[in-house]
Amino acid sequence: MTRRPHPAALVAVVAVGVLAASGYGALAPLRDLAAATAEPPAAAALSDAPTSTPVAQATDAGPAPYARNDTLYDITALPLIDVRSVNPAVPVDDDPMGPVTSSLARPLGAGAPVFADPTGQPVGHLPRDHHYGGTTVPVVDAQADWVKVLLPGRQGVPPEGNGGQTVGWLRVADVELTTTPQYVEVHLAANTIDIVSAAGRERVSEQFAWGKPSTPTPTGRTFVMWTTVVPEFRYTQGHPMVYLGVQSPVMAGFDGGDVAVTAFHYYRAREGDTSFGCIYLDGPAVDRLAQLPAGTPVLIQP
Structure with missing residues (x-):
């Protein structure tokens, strides 16, 4: 569902590659972080989430809210989701030009379990801190108990796998929510x-x-x-x-x-x-x- 852009929400940026002579930029101690390149999609719109609250409630035209999940998970037993991770269970964004809200999410404690689907089991965990960043992520959909966010890492490795932008669901209880202007x-x-x-x-x-x-x-x-x-x-x-x-x-x-x-x-x-x-x-x-x-x-x- 596309909504008109909200000036305080989404950011559209073009990425630049890794490594000098070739025009790519590598992550500092990581060797050769190459710049991503994919056929450009269209613009994504920001939702009209009220800026008074960091999380937008389910929209009137959206699906029914997902049920709350209060299960305690051992995140150390879940795969790490970071810039280097390749996790086939993590979805690729199915609406790359879709909306985002004005909210940002960052895990509380040591990290938060990440779900491919709020009705299933966690497929990995997003740490609160990581040397290469990627732990403060934008919210692209929000419900009372869940937020859907963009994630670092890949589902697969090209050319066989899909290396596109990944997404996942986090429980609101597991994250710190802030707004971006x-x-x-x-x-x-x-x-x-x-x-x-x-x-x-x-x-x-x-x-x-x-x-x-x-x-x-x-x-x-x-x-x-x-x-x-x-x-x-x-x-x-x-x-x-x-x-x-x-x-x-x-x-x-x-x-x-x-x-x-x-x-x-x-x-x-x-x-x-x-x-x-x-x-x-x-x-x-x-x-x-x-x-x-x-x-x-x-x-x-x-």
């Missing part, structure tokens, strides 16, 4: 990147490079997973890498690495479809995007 909207064809909030649109860039046809920039909804400066990536000239939660639909990894994460980053060539999926920006643009907190929604449109 802004989101990022990227338009590949128009070559524009905006930070959108209740105050309006802030144009961040009108000139950037994106993925080649063979390694396209992924489109759809994702989020800011982790932001860091990687001095050894000299091509960034000291500017931050802004990693997103989505990975490449066509690359298993990059330069010997086992991940293919997309990111925004600085690169000297910033025109046309020339990257491995990353978005190449100038210094001021990437520095501005680096100010956005973890979990900020990003919407990448074709």
Whole structure:
């Protein structure tokens, strides 16, 4: 169900790749985090969830609320969901251009069980803290006892598996909920990147490079997973890498690495479809995007 965009909710961002010469950005100590690239979907809309509460109740046109689940789970017995995880039980987003609310979720305690379906058993756990981020995630659907969120990690490894943006359900009782006042909207064809909030649109860039046809920039909804400066990536000239939660639909990894994460980053060539999926920006643009907190929604449109 698509709802009209809410200025305080979703962010659309185009990811930038891993590793210097090839235009990909690797996670610092992780070697070769490649930028995700997938044929761009359309824009995702934010829901009109009231900003006075972090969670929107089930909508009038939505399905009946899922039953509450108070079962105690040992999260140490559940697979970790993080940037490196490959978990066939975790769903790929079936509505990449769909809405999100203005809520962000972060696990309480050591972490929270993640459900592919609120009527089933948990398929993994999302930690509260992780070196590579991905633990503050945007809510794309909300009920009284459950929130559906975007997740780091992959369901499968390309080219055989689906490496697209993953989703899962968390119990409201297991998470800390906050609101976000802004989101990022990227338009590949128009070559524009905006930070959108209740105050309006802030144009961040009108000139950037994106993925080649063979390694396209992924489109759809994702989020800011982790932001860091990687001095050894000299091509960034000291500017931050802004990693997103989505990975490449066509690359298993990059330069010997086992991940293919997309990111925004600085690169000297910033025109046309020339990257491995990353978005190449100038210094001021990437520095501005680096100010956005973890979990900020990003919407990448074709």
